[in-house]
Amino acid sequence: MSFGFLVAAFLATTNAGRVALAAQAARPARRGWAIAVLAGAALVVLCVLVADPLLDALSISPPSFRLAAGIVLLAAGLKTLVRPTPAPGPFAAVLVTPELAVAAISFGADEPAGKVLAAAALGLLPILLAARVQRPGRSAVAARLLAALQIVVGVALGVNGIRDV
Amino acid sequence: MTRRWVVRQALIWGLGAVLLRALVVPAERCPVVDAAAARRAVANATDWLARNQRPDGRFLYGYYRSRDEVSPLYNDTRHAGVLYILYRAGRTAPGDAGLAYVQRNLVRHDGWAAFAPAPADADVGATALTVAGLAYRHIVARDTRYDALARQMGRFLVAQMQPDGSVLEFWRPSTQRRVRDVYGIFSTGEAFYALALLNRIFPDQGWERPARRIVRYLATRRDRAEGYATRQADHWAAYGLAELAPFGLTDTEAAYARRLGGYFGYEIRFESQHVGRPLNIFTESGADLGVIGEGESAIWRVARQDARLADLKDDLAARVRCVAGITVQRQVPPTDPNPRAAGAWFFHDYTQMDDQQHASGALLGAAEVLPP
Numbered sequence: 001m002s003f004g005f006l007v008a009a010f011l012a013t014t015n016a017g018r019v020a021l022a023a024q025a026a027r028p029a030r031r032g033w034a035i036a037v038l039a040g041a042a043l044v045v046l047c048v049l050v051a052d053p054l055l056d057a058l059s060i061s062p063p064s065f066r067l068a069a070g071i072v073l074l075a076a077g078l079k080t081l082v083r084p085t086p087a088p089g090p091f092a093a094v095l096v097t098p099e100l101a102v103a104a105i106s107f108g109a110d111e112p113a114g115k116v117l118a119a120a121a122l123g124l125l126p127i128l129l130a131a132r133v134q135r136p137g138r139s140a141v142a143a144r145l146l147a148a149l150q151i152v153v154g155v156a157l158g159v160n161g162i163r164d165v
Numbered sequence: 166m167t168r169r170w171v172v173r174q175a176l177i178w179g180l181g182a183v184l185l186r187a188l189v190v191p192a193e194r195c196p197v198v199d200a201a202a203a204r205r206a207v208a209n210a211t212d213w214l215a216r217n218q219r220p221d222g223r224f225l226y227g228y229y230r231s232r233d234e235v236s237p238l239y240n241d242t243r244h245a246g247v248l249y250i251l252y253r254a255g256r257t258a259p260g261d262a263g264l265a266y267v268q269r270n271l272v273r274h275d276g277w278a279a280f281a282p283a284p285a286d287a288d289v290g291a292t293a294l295t296v297a298g299l300a301y302r303h304i305v306a307r308d309t310r311y312d313a314l315a316r317q318m319g320r321f322l323v324a325q326m327q328p329d330g331s332v333l334e335f336w337r338p339s340t341q342r343r344v345r346d347v348y349g350i351f352s353t354g355e356a357f358y359a360l361a362l363l364n365r366i367f368p369d370q371g372w373e374r375p376a377r378r379i380v381r382y383l384a385t386r387r388d389r390a391e392g393y394a395t396r397q398a399d400h401w402a403a404y405g406l407a408e409l410a411p412f413g414l415t416d417t418e419a420a421y422a423r424r425l426g427g428y429f430g431y432e433i434r435f436e437s438q439h440v441g442r443p444l445n446i447f448t449e450s451g452a453d454l455g456v457i458g459e460g461e462s463a464i465w466r467v468a469r470q471d472a473r474l475a476d477l478k479d480d481l482a483a484r485v486r487c488v489a490g491i492t493v494q495r496q497v498p499p500t501d502p503n504p505r506a507a508g509a510w511f512f513h514d515y516t517q518m519d520d521q522q523h524a525s526g527a528l529l530g531a532a533e534v535l536p537p
Contacts, residue, residue: 059192061483064434068189072181089170098181165430165480 003119005156006107010123012150013073013100014040017142018086020130024139026091033091033131037124040095044104044120051108062109063164069106070158073099077150084143095127099150106157194440195483196490200535203489203528207254209499209508210521210528214247215259216504222266227517228505235505236517241270241282242352243519245294250522252301253529257308260298264311267295272338277320279336286335286344289325290352292318293359300362312367319363322356323375330382331390332356348391353383354401361408373412380405384421398428400460407466419473426464426477432457433484440491451510451520454495458488458527465534482534489531492524 019036028036055065076099086094107116133139217225224247227236244263251260270282279287280295299315302308325333325343332353335344349355360376380402388396406414406422414422436449436457465481468474492510501507509516510524 058186058190059194060190061193061434063430064190064193064438068185071189072185087170087173089174090167093174098178162431163424163427165426165477165484 001107001111001160003115005153006111006116006119007122008149009073009103009107009153009157010044010100010120011126012077012146012153013097013103014095014123014127015080015143015146015150016126016130017139017144017146018080018084019094019127020133020139021085021136021143022091022094023130024134024136025085025088028091035092036094037127039092040100040124040127041120043096043101045117047101047104048108048113048116048120051105054105055109062106063161065102065109065161066106066164067158067161069102070154070156070161072102073150073154073157075154077147077154080147081144081151084140084147095124103153191438191442193434193437193487195437195487196440196494198486198490198493198535200532200537202493203532203535206493206496207525207528207532209496210510210525211251211254211256211259212499213505213508213521214251214518215256218259218262222262222264224263224518225505227515228509229515230503230506230511231514233505241280241285242288242290242294243517243522245280245291245298246522247518249294249298249301250525250529252298252305254525255305257302257306260302264295264298268314272336273317274336274341275324276317277324278314278317279321280318281336281338283338286337287321288349288352289322289332289334290349290355292321293352293355296322296359297355297362300359300366303366315363316367316370319360319372322359325356326375326379329386329390330378330380331387332379350397351399351401353379353387354399354405357383357405358401358408361405364412365408368412373409376405376409377415377418380409380418380421381415384417396424396428398425398432398457398460400429400456400463403429403460403463403467407463410467410470414467414471414473416473419467419471422464422467422471423474423477425460426468426474426481429457429461429464430480430484433461433488436491437487440494448512450512450517451492451495451524452517452522453512454488454492454510455520455523455525455527458485458492459523459530461485461488462527462530462534466530485531485534489528489535492527496524 214224223244226239248260248263267280271278272281272287280291281287296315296318299311302311331348333343334347334349334352337344357376357379360372364372364376383402403425406418461481462485465485468478468481495510497506497509499507510520
């Protein structure tokens, strides 16, 4: 997969618009933001590192998992498209989502870890911008656009998972 | 709120994981077999074909085990397919008995010959698979006595081609003309394979160009032109590509091979996800398993020879080994007391000669990939 595709996938699954909406509701302090970003980064690192042994242990081939990841991204993307505001919960866990986890596992199993982590770092950057956004209307539009991107990524992953050997 | 959130998250993650595991990514199970086991399975299957052959050279078409009843049907293309696998497996004697039936039912016209028991139309599929069988007789038995017949039948295949590379399926003896606008789902790929094999055993005799014209049609136009909703997973085309690979594939042909490898790979993964499950509703016949094994092992042979597919080689090998293990596991053992069951593959308690044909084709292809 191209580096650009990985970046697009991480941009979509971290969804800065959705994070901004959560922040507007929870009004976290700076420490809360740091914990949220660290938690998301830790999830990605963990998933990338355990991808290969996890899929081996579960007897799942990478293309088959890619199909599963595509389905999760598609479902979560549709949900966010309809309802962009995340359900109430601890702001620290706003990035700890099934879609981010399965994307990281899928890419971790297919690509070199360094490439995936670099793409994830770029994908997480817009979260820093989300801290400055105070307008729910614009945040919701951004959340929906990124959800649409997530749907496209999900479909592409799923199709690739079917077409690959 | 926190407790409700935790419960909700546990449900989303937990239930989601369970549903995905159950419905999308169950464990892929691949029974382990070696090349010797695959060859034994082929021997047992070809024993079934030979043991149940009729005096007139035709084979046992189908058998219902629970009723101990033989099917009254017959199919000439499947007869030719069985000839092909018998010659490929080195079973020359039953192959020659089956070939005698073909030779008694040839139609000749304009310098070509075709397999056509009267009053049937001459059929590209039946003729193509006979050519493939004769090619393997030449290769395996190192016997050239039927080369002339192979060339004559090859000329029929070329005569059925249209300028765009499509292949009309039938020629009608009563009108002495090709039947217009009728194309077989498998016969075009079979024609391609037969011509590619003729090119292998008779290089530089003009068989390569028509073969390439057909495969370009298969790769770029066939599915839409012949009205298929999806791309066809054509294992005969895969076989043909493996025969053309030593002569160099075009970019279009290599891309087509990659696509075919993906189709068969997905089907093998899907099959492996349902091995050993008590409520499996997705069981396959010997022919179904065989076809995907034949196709994938053919693309593996392409990947071994073409650098553009080299990145797929290991995954292709894994899929070939997987389906070989599943196929061997499902064969009725040779020790079964019923001579119409021993060595066969049954599906809903019925076996058909092409179950043994295709399964054997897959296992012969897999023998190159499996550990000795």
